[in-house]
Amino acid sequence: AQSVSQHNHHVILSEAASLELGCNYSYGGTVNLFWYVQYPGQHLQLLLKYFSGDPLVKGIKGFEAEFIKSKFSFNLRKPSVQWSDTAEYFCAVMPRRLGGYQKVTFGTGTKLQVIP
Amino acid sequence: DTEVTQTPKHLVMGMTNKKSLKCEQHMGHRAMYWYKQKAKKPPELMFVYSYEKLSINESVPSRFSPECPNSSLLNLHLHALQPEDSALYLCASSLNRSMNTEAFFGQGTRLTVV
Numbered sequence: 346a347q348s349v350s351q352h353n354h355h356v357i358l359s360e361a362a363s364l365e366l367g368c369n370y371s372y373g374g375t376v377n378l379f380w381y382v383q384y385p386g387q388h389l390q391l392l393l394k395y396f397s398g399d400p401l402v403k404g405i406k407g408f409e410a411e412f413i414k415s416k417f418s419f420n421l422r423k424p425s426v427q428w429s430d431t432a433e434y435f436c437a438v439m440p441r442r443l444g445g446y447q448k449v450t451f452g453t454g455t456k457l458q459v460i461p
Numbered sequence: 462d463t464e465v466t467q468t469p470k471h472l473v474m475g476m477t478n479k480k481s482l483k484c485e486q487h488m489g490h491r492a493m494y495w496y497k498q499k500a501k502k503p504p505e506l507m508f509v510y511s512y513e514k515l516s517i518n519e520s521v522p523s524r525f526s527p528e529c530p531n532s533s534l535l536n537l538h539l540h541a542l543q544p545e546d547s548a549l550y551l552c553a554s555s556l557n558r559s560m561n562t563e564a565f566f567g568q569g570t571r572l573t574v575v
Contacts, residue, residue, distance in 0.1 A: 379563060388465075389504070389551065389566035435503055448517070449564060451503035 347372035349438050351452035358426050359460050366421040366455050368410075368436030378419040379437040379449070380410055389435070395419065396441075406430070431459045465567035467552050473573045476542060482570045484535040484552030492516075493535040494564065495527060496551040504551055510535060511557070542574045 348371045358364060370376060380392040393404025400412040410421045419436060436452040465486045474480045484493065492511050496504035509517035510529040524546075526538040535552055549571050553564040 377563075381566075388568040389553075391563050391565070394563050448506060451505075453503050454501075 347376070347438050347440055347448075347450050349436055349450055349452035351434075351436055351455050353455045354453070355456045355458070357458045357460065360428055361425045362459075364421070364423040364426045364430070364457070366434055366436075366457070368419045368421065368452060370417050370419065370436075370438040372417075372438060372440055375441040377439040377441055377447075378410075378412060379439070380404065380408070380419075380421050381435045381437060381451075382432045383435065383454075384432045392421070392434070426457070426459050428459045428461045430457060432457060465552055465554055465565050467550075467567035467570050469570060470568065471571050471573075473575060474539065474542065475575055476544070478542075479538070479540045481539065482537040482550055482552075482572075484537075484554075484567055485533055486554040486565070487533055488554065488565065489532075489556075490554035490565070491532060491557045492555045492562075493529065494553040494555075495525075495535070495537050496553060496566075498549040498551055498569070500548075508537075539572075542572075544574050547572055547574045 350369045352367045378395040381389045382392045383389050392408050393402050395402050395412045403409045408423050412419050434455045437449050439447045439449045468483045494509050495507040497507055498504045506519050507521045508527045513529045524541050528536040549569040551569045552567040555564045556562045
């Protein structure tokens with residue numbers, strides 16, 4: 346079974362600071378990777394996804410993530426955060442297997458607080 | 462329309478009550494899911510429906526009973542719940558069960574069992 350680790354539980358940054366949130370997964374095969382964001386009082390929204398191809402993926406709102414297969418990592422980055430980025434961020438992994446349901450497993454989440 | 466709509470947004474129910482949570486999407490998605498999210502925890506999968514048939518039940522107690530009346534609707538019937546069942550219940554949908562698809566989530570129903 347797959348698992349996902351997000352080592353930063355709570356991150357506090359000032360506006361314009363750079364952001365990197367760590368995500369490591371455990372699974373022996375090929376995976377799809379996702380970052381979801383949950384703004385206060387709102388639903389989970391997809392920030393970006395990696396299925397295959399270029400390991401550097403760009404998402405909405407200036408976020409990007411890099412898949413490093415050798416490190417089983419999919420870290421989320423943003424060069425300059427804004428107060429509106431205050432939210433909880435979830436990394437998720439889905440095994441790529443032909444046929445059948447591919448279960449998505451979420452990490453425990455990282456709460457980002459951006460101070461104006 | 463890229464929305465998954467859940468009703469109600471909040472629900473308080475007693476342990477002897479019967480209630481239902483509703484979820485609707487009009488994106489033509491054929492896979493729909495129920496997740497449970499406790500405070501400060503990630504969403505945990507409960508059920509998966511694929512083409513209106515129950516595909517996965519993650520060992521959920523029978524006091525939770527899902528139903529998929531058609532390809533756009535997903536219900537979760539609740540009966541004789543316990544206070545520890547209080548949580549945010551999230552519905553999601555995806556195009557199908559194939560490899561390259563992401564899930565779209567609703568805003569959730571915040572359930573309190575008293």
